[in-house]
Amino acid sequence: xxxxxxxxxxxxxxxxxxxxxxxxxxxxxxxxxxxxxxxxxxxxxxxxxxxxxxxxxxxxxxxxxxxxxxxxxxxxxxxxxxxxxxxxxxxxxxxxxxxxxxxxxxxxxxxxxxxxxxxxxxxxxxxxxxxxxxxxxxxxxxxxxxxxxxxxxxxxxxxxxxxxxxxxxxxxxxxxxxxxxxxxxxxxxxxxxxxxxxxxxxxxxxxxxxxxxxxxxxxxxxxxxxxxxxxxxxxxxxxxxxxxxxxxxxxxxxxxxxxxxxxxxxxxxxxxxxxxxxxxxxxxxxxxxxxxxxxxxxxxxxxxxx
Numbered sequence: 001x002x003x004x005x006x007x008x009x010x011x012x013x014x015x016x017x018x019x020x021x022x023x024x025x026x027x028x029x030x031x032x033x034x035x036x037x038x039x040x041x042x043x044x045x046x047x048x049x050x051x052x053x054x055x056x057x058x059x060x061x062x063x064x065x066x067x068x069x070x071x072x073x074x075x076x077x078x079x080x081x082x083x084x085x086x087x088x089x090x091x092x093x094x095x096x097x098x099x100x101x102x103x104x105x106x107x108x109x110x111x112x113x114x115x116x117x118x119x120x121x122x123x124x125x126x127x128x129x130x131x132x133x134x135x136x137x138x139x140x141x142x143x144x145x146x147x148x149x150x151x152x153x154x155x156x157x158x159x160x161x162x163x164x165x166x167x168x169x170x171x172x173x174x175x176x177x178x179x180x181x182x183x184x185x186x187x188x189x190x191x192x193x194x195x196x197x198x199x200x201x202x203x204x205x206x207x208x209x210x211x212x213x214x215x216x217x218x219x220x221x222x223x224x225x226x227x228x229x230x231x232x233x234x235x236x237x238x239x240x241x242x243x244x245x246x247x248x249x250x251x252x253x254x255x256x257x258x259x260x261x262x263x264x265x266x267x268x269x270x271x272x273x274x275x276x277x278x279x280x281x282x283x284x285x286x287x288x289x290x291x292x293x294x295x296x297x298x299x300x301x302x303x304x305x306x
Contacts, residue, residue, distance in 0.1 A: 002029040004064060004151055004182045005050060011058030012045050012206075019045040021206035022059065027184055027199075029150075032177045034197035035186040036287055042206040043186045044084075047155050050184075051081060063151070077106045080144035084156030086136040088128030094139045095124030101143040113146040119168050133160035145172045152176060155186045170196060194283040202287060210286075217286050222255040224279040225264070230272030239264060250274075 005027035012020040020042050027033045037043050048054045049061050052072030061068055063075050080101075088097055095117075102108025117124055122138045131139065137160050144152055154173075158166045166189075173183060173196050187193050193200060194214065201211040210217060222243065229250045236252065237245045241260020246253045256264050261278075268276070 003027065003062075004029050004031075005033075005184060006062045006065075007046070007050075007060065009059035010046065010049065010056055010061055012042075012049060012054060013057050019206055020049070020056075020059075023203070023206060024208055025201055026211075027182060029182055030177075030180045031199060032173065032183040032185065032197050034193035034200040034283075035184055035203065036190075036193060036200060036283075037203035038188075041203045043203055044155055045206075046203070047081075047153055047184070047186060050153065051076075051079075076104065078149050079151040079153060080105060080147045080149050081153045082137070082140045082144050082155065082157040084159040085133070086140040088131065088136055088139060090127065090129035092128055093125055094122060094128065094131065094135070097128060097139055098124065098143040098146070101140075102147060105147045105149050107148050108143070108146050109148060110146075113142060116142040116145055116172070119172075120165060134162065134165070137161055138165065141169060141172070145176060150181055152181060152183045154183065156188065157185070158187070158189060158192065166192070190282065190284040190287065200283065200286075214283060214286075222257055222281060222285075223261060224253075224277075224281075225256055226253045226277040227251075227268055227273055228275040229268065230274050233268060233271040236264070236267060239267070 003026055005025060007023050007025045010020050010023040010025075011018070023042065023046055025035075025046065035043050035046075045054065049056050050063055050068050052068040052075065055069050064078060066075055068075055088094075089100075092100070098113060099108065102113070120138045120142055122135060122142060126135075128136070128139075137157065141157060144154070158169050161169065170192065173185070177183060177196075183196075185193060185197060199211065199213050200217065201208045203209070229252065232250065233252065236242055236254070239260060241257040242264060243255040243257075265278075
């Protein structure tokens with residue numbers, strides 16, 4: 001597949017602080033790609049390098065095969081960017097701002113703009129200085145989704161939106177994905193990324209520590225099992241793949257490693273199963289796998305018994 005975003009061993013330093021320490025990121029054309037990591041992990045720095053707002057100190061970064069630093073003006077006609085805290089021109093109305101951004105990006109679909117204004121419940125007549133944080137986000141989102149561009153870089157785009165508007169955002173991402181556009185979505189909202197993204201990259205201390213589809217990544221952690229049995233099960237707690245076993249008569253709950261799932265389900269079947277629920281690991285559990293040591297250092301439990 002053709003790569004729209006490609007970084008290789010990307011490095012960015014701020015004095016003695018290394019924000020990106022050999023970042024490898026690949027986003028294919030037409031893909032909705034989740035970019036996960038806590039504050040300070042390097043997500044926004046990576047996006048700013050891709051936008052040509054920061055110059056890398058090492059490695060390579062490419063958008064559509066071009067250098068985002070030297071070809072920034074041309075590349076910005078092919079992308080839309082929404083940061084987590086939007087700043088607007090205070091004297092322009094929301095509608096004027098949307099039109100200006102549209103012209104910078106090579107044009108805007110006016111019919112789509114008007115439809116998005118209604119969907120996001122945004123009054124375009126108000127001046128930028130009068131908008132709340134949530135409404136500033138809406139201005140940037142309307143401008144981005146109405147733009148005729150093949151790439152959207154979204155860095156915490158739903159910050160300040162209420163749940164209803166966040167749902168509208170999710171609908172819009174699905175629509176642009178269906179049109180074949182490429183989306184890089186940086187978000188702290190795990191359910192949002194899990195619902196929207198085909199592939200996820202987890203970044204820690206400026207390095208991508210895991211990247212893949214949710215299906216590919218789920219073998220790295222444990223599934224949750226809840227079973228109601230017909231007869232008592234023996235030796236389940238002795239299985240090295242079973243963790244945090246809780247039994248209440250014939251009702252059992254536990255976690256099981258992916259590699260042990262077949263054996264454990266066979267063991268349960270021998271006892272007879274009246275009811276069974278098996279929940280694969282969530283994206284949040286996959287994410288916390290890489291930050292369990294930080295949680296432990298703060299006296300917190302990552303929920304996986306680690």
